[in-house]
Amino acid sequence: MDVGRDALGGAARDRARTIACAPCSGFHHAGFAYGGGFCTFNGLMVTATALLGGGARAIGILDCDMHYGDGTDDILRRLDLGERVRHFTAGAEYRRAEQAEGFLASLAERVRSMRDCDVILYQAGADPHVRDPLGGWLDDAQLQRRDEIVFRTARALDVPVAWNLAGGYQRDERGGIAPVLAIHAATARAAIAAL
Numbered sequence: 001m002d003v004g005r006d007a008l009g010g011a012a013r014d015r016a017r018t019i020a021c022a023p024c025s026g027f028h029h030a031g032f033a034y035g036g037g038f039c040t041f042n043g044l045m046v047t048a049t050a051l052l053g054g055g056a057r058a059i060g061i062l063d064c065d066m067h068y069g070d071g072t073d074d075i076l077r078r079l080d081l082g083e084r085v086r087h088f089t090a091g092a093e094y095r096r097a098e099q100a101e102g103f104l105a106s107l108a109e110r111v112r113s114m115r116d117c118d119v120i121l122y123q124a125g126a127d128p129h130v131r132d133p134l135g136g137w138l139d140d141a142q143l144q145r146r147d148e149i150v151f152r153t154a155r156a157l158d159v160p161v162a163w164n165l166a167g168g169y170q171r172d173e174r175g176g177i178a179p180v181l182a183i184h185a186a187t188a189r190a191a192i193a194a195l
């Protein structure tokens, strides 16, 4: 966890770069006093609270993993941080392919709602992919548009983004994780293109 915390926190503090990557998970299922769903400690909230404690005014958490960031919401309630942490978790509202275009059409406005944040923590989950065994509502092109919208909108607002990895459970024919890595690589290309 120290590695994840330091990576995400370091990327989020690096305001010299407008888009930074923390190659770790956000662990959004870990709550205030419990772990769960592959998550021991909530890296998104460790980062947010560290930044708020260091003088940040507000933090955006744009969680575009397949699943609901229930642990993040639990910590926000326990610490009463709902005013200072803007939390959007796509998994609470979206899970079907027929919702994809509506999600993409509303995403820029989600980012704009975080315009007063010092940084947006963008959790770019790979498990919303249509072929993910735990996911299934965005295809390759839609995932690419998701990432482009987030990065381009934040850049236009001049709000720094620290993006991180999250769920992704596809396997190739040899049991490898190449399909997941391809999705993360596409996110990296979208980030670079937006710089």
Ligand SMILES: [Zn+2]
Pocket: 065, 066, 067, 125, 127, 166, 167, 168
């Ligand atoms: Zn997930």
